[in-house]
Amino acid sequence: MSRLLQSPKALAGALLVLLILLTALLAPLLAPFDPLQLDPAVSVMPPSAANWLGTDFFGRDILSRMVWGARPSLMIGFASVAIGCAIGSAIGLAAGFFGGWVDLVLMRPIDVLLSFPIVVLALALVAALGPSLMNLILTISLLFVPRFARVVRAETLALRELDYVDAARASGQTPYRIIVRHLLPNATAQIIVTCTVFMADAILIEAGLSFLGVGVTPPEPSWGNMLAEGRSNILGAPWLTTFPGLMLTLTLIGFNLLGDALRDILDPRLRGVQA
Numbered sequence: 001m002s003r004l005l006q007s008p009k010a011l012a013g014a015l016l017v018l019l020i021l022l023t024a025l026l027a028p029l030l031a032p033f034d035p036l037q038l039d040p041a042v043s044v045m046p047p048s049a050a051n052w053l054g055t056d057f058f059g060r061d062i063l064s065r066m067v068w069g070a071r072p073s074l075m076i077g078f079a080s081v082a083i084g085c086a087i088g089s090a091i092g093l094a095a096g097f098f099g100g101w102v103d104l105v106l107m108r109p110i111d112v113l114l115s116f117p118i119v120v121l122a123l124a125l126v127a128a129l130g131p132s133l134m135n136l137i138l139t140i141s142l143l144f145v146p147r148f149a150r151v152v153r154a155e156t157l158a159l160r161e162l163d164y165v166d167a168a169r170a171s172g173q174t175p176y177r178i179i180v181r182h183l184l185p186n187a188t189a190q191i192i193v194t195c196t197v198f199m200a201d202a203i204l205i206e207a208g209l210s211f212l213g214v215g216v217t218p219p220e221p222s223w224g225n226m227l228a229e230g231r232s233n234i235l236g237a238p239w240l241t242t243f244p245g246l247m248l249t250l251t252l253i254g255f256n257l258l259g260d261a262l263r264d265i266l267d268p269r270l271r272g273v274q275a
Contacts, residue, residue: 003265010261016254020247024070031064035221044237054239056229065221066244072133072216073223073251077202080140081195087141088148089191093179095149096156107153110146118143122205126214136215140202151194155187189266196259200252207248223248 004010023030032052039059047054053062095106113121122139129135159165160183168178209215210224218225223244230240 004261007261007265009257010265013254013257013259013261016250017258020070020251020254021074023067024074027067027071031061031067033061033064035060035065035068036219037061044233044240046237047239053243054237056226056240057233060219062226062239062243065226066223066247069221069223069226069244070247070251072220073203073206073248076133076137076140076206077199079137080202081144081198083137083141084144084198085148085191085195088145089152089184089187091145091149092152092154093156093183093187096153097160097175097179097183103153107149110149113142113146114150118205119208122209123212123214126209131214131217133216136206136209139209140205143205144198144202147198148191148194152187152191155190156183159183159186193259193263193266196255196262200255200259203248203251203255 004014037060039055041059042051042055043057043059045051045055045059051061051063053066055061056065091106091110095103122143125139125142126135129139165178165182168182173181206215207222207224207227210222211228213225213228215224216222218229226244227241227248230237230244234241
């Protein structure tokens with residue numbers, strides 16, 4: 001914690017992430033209007049005293065929709081990363097520790113999934129499962145399983161060669177106990193960093209799918225579908241895309257800064273190099 005507080009990069013990232021989280025949690029208090037309220041009389045109005053960030057084609061308040069749009073983005077991000085981390089880490093730990101045919105059976109399907117472009121695979125999964133919030137979470141989770149598995153497997157391959165693992169084997173501990181009591185705790189730092197970085201990726205994927213019309217279903221607000229709605233008049237009404245795009249950018253910067261700083265802080269090898 002002391003190293004975290006001494007890192008300007010970590011503090012900047014944590015502050016941005018905290019602001020976004022508070023925006024999502026306090027959306028009912030922060031949003032001045034109902035995000036679904038239609039008012040054709042004030043459609044496509046520029047920022048004003050009544051509507052601080054302007055209105056869209058249906059007269060809905062941009063600020064209210066942007067604040068409420070943080071909720072699905074963060075919920076999908078956290079849920080998909082948590083599911084992907086749990087499944088991918090279990091696969092990576094088993095494949096890295098046992099090796100041999102276990103590694104072959106577990107990692108070959110992972111290699112197949114990694115061979116597909118992430119956007120193409122996401123569109124295929126959403127098309128197969130259907131557009132809904134739960135299916136969107138499952139889709140993004142499946143995209144992260146092979147990536148978590150690769151990262152954790154690589155870390156496990158390095159850890160299993162260390163002396164304390166040999167000592168645990170010599171003392172007669174079962175493979176399950178070695179993985180849970182020795183390998184997993186020592187891989188936790190890498191997993192935490194990976195989760196933080198993948199949070200930004202999950203939010204960006206959700207925004208991309210919503211932009212393409214297969215993510216969060218309108219009229220429910222999402223930063224991605226707000227960008228899609230405003231792209232047809234990006235020059236005549238730039239506020240339709242500028243403010244949601246800025247919110248998305250700040251969120252991604254915050255998680256990336258925090259993840260990069262956590263990697264520097266939690267990895268003792270990097271601390272040694274810096275020292």
